Amino acid sequence: MPTLSEHLLARLTASLAPVDAQLAARHPGDPGTRQPVHTCYIPADRLHPDVVLDWGESAREALAAHAPSPAALAAATGLGATSGPGGAAPNPAEAAADPALAERVYAHVLAALSLEPIQDLRADLEDGYGIRPDDVEDEHAIAAATALRAAHEAGALPASYGLRPKSLDPAVRDRGLRSLDLFLTALAGDDGGPPGLVLTLPKVSAPEQVTVFLAVLDELIPRIDLRPPAVELQIETPAAVLALPALVEAGRGRVTGLHVGTYDYSAALGIAAEHQASDHPSVEYATTLMQLVTAGTGIRVADGSSNFLPVGPTPVVRAAWQRHAGLVTRAWRRGLYQGWDLHPAQLVSRHAAVAANLLAGLPAALGRLSAYAEARFAGAVADEPATARALAGHVLRALDAGLLDDAGLAAADLDRAVVTKLGGRVS
Template sequence: MDLDGLTAEVDEILADVEEPPTTPHLRLAERRPVHSWYVVAGDFHADHVRDVGREAEGLILEHAEEFLDCLGGDDALMAKVLEKLAAEPVEDLRLDFTPWTGDRVVDRAAVSWTSASASGDLPDHAGIRIPALGRETRARAVRTLGRFLEGVGEVPPGFVVTVRTVTGVAQVEALVHLAERVEKELTGNLRFEVQLESPRAVISPEGVLEIARMLDEGRDRIAAVQLVPDGFGSDRLLEHALTQVQVAAHGRDLRLVDGATVRIARGDTVVDVWTRHLAQVRRALERGLLQGRDAHPAALPSRYAATYAFSDSSA
């Protein structure tokens, strides 16, 4: 057998085939946040982060025995959570502009942001959430982002814009264009977190891995991908979508975020919230979702307790 000749023939067949880029699995030295804290933009003020920490700490002290029971009697873990809440209650902040807001709210939020930043009360990771780029909310999304950043005067370091209901490559292309235009007017680097809220945002009707195409289009503009469970209809479908997103994200410099957060129903006690949320966070961590979304002070003790316990067990 003429192996050299056969090799030449295969080379000829594959001459015009592009080699996929080889990207090493990234293990960055940067500390990644374990959650994003959402606050309605109109409720944000300069002392918000400190107030949230104090409220969460107060819940533990008020229900210390019950919280310790939730932790299986682990006094050291409880002390670690209290220390965290006193030092850094929020690791990643999102001012949420998806409820309708006018220009006054945007301007006031920008002033509060600037004040919190000047006093050192913003976490290292922070940003805003804007409405979807669908036809009905597109203008408000662009206006909110532009007006807020003009009010702040720059794209702050570590700033990330979460975008609701991203559906495909065309919207990511629009986000890249938006970032490039903003950066011509203001200093800083603008990055996005895309929220996936339907199976078609992960896999197109034609069977194409749509999220991989989005990430290719967005490149280093996409800082995170968040799956919003409510849009997937079933846990089984959500699990399948998560697997596809993890494959697409492998080797890329981005975070995968769990869109779920503890839901508080009428009549729930703080212990009910802690019990459910501890289990929820543990489950997310086991699935490889190292960051979640919180919006109530009661969720912070259980978020940090579950994360510390998981880290210790994985060490």
């Protein structure tokens, strides 16, 4: 018989009931939905109904011109090698070592650029757009919303899309909120607008800005019968990094993502332009803090962009692709599965890096997850539930990307129901 009675233990632990409720509310876990591999920012004045199709076509043209074969793409991006010991990421120096993997990466890139070149799109009225006369920005805000509605009607709108207005800094606050109003009013139409809307608030520095932004939306959304949008915050000021817990708290469960602003943040720290990049230690420190603060909350963290664009002669394009693919790979190893893309040709290195990282680790992930599902050890690795969830996450991302199907799961003695449950995804 236990020494302590159930009644006594119930009395001693009663004070934990409200703590349990608070922890459950603050840490509901991953939303269990597909996460886009990137967000593409396009200046609002360049947005048109066929923009996604045009980006895909431009990316395919870049691929054909600068990497017309699997081996050429592997060499151009430093990808395509087999995984190292224990499922480690491939060594770029051995990028051409596995022709079969290079073939699969190339096939995936072609398919992605044809079927889903852009997974998440933002009409940009902030840094990528600049300062224009008020009447011009008014026109572009409305035209961008109209173009997105037309893209939706044509079946050419990504599953998630939205707007990055100007920030709530005093100098551009009124302009940003006016454009937000014009854009959302035009987007809503008479049917609430297309599903998947995400609004990105840039240059956040204080939780009060998040509170005000949400208050503005609360006033506007019912008046125009808009579908409630998701909200993302761009973390690109030192003040934002220092205030991360308060920013998340101010989001009141409505903030779904934090995106690091590589260049604004680096510049604010005094880092020289030549060293500003998402793999700079200061930026990686910020994204690590973002991951720490959002762990278990359902808020996803996204890496930044590369401003080394693949434009020009083949050696320059390939150098930009290799740099971009390297940044994507480094981010994936750190648990950052989404980043920014700024140019159509970056879609080549983005989708190539995603495929290479998923395929290189997929056999080991399937084997270990199958072993865990059968409640036995895989070799010398004894996986715990948390590790099984991470393994299932890798498998689910491969399914999302079309790099794995039900037959591949069955070959590993797995099925979607099991993987979905182990990965914590809503079925």
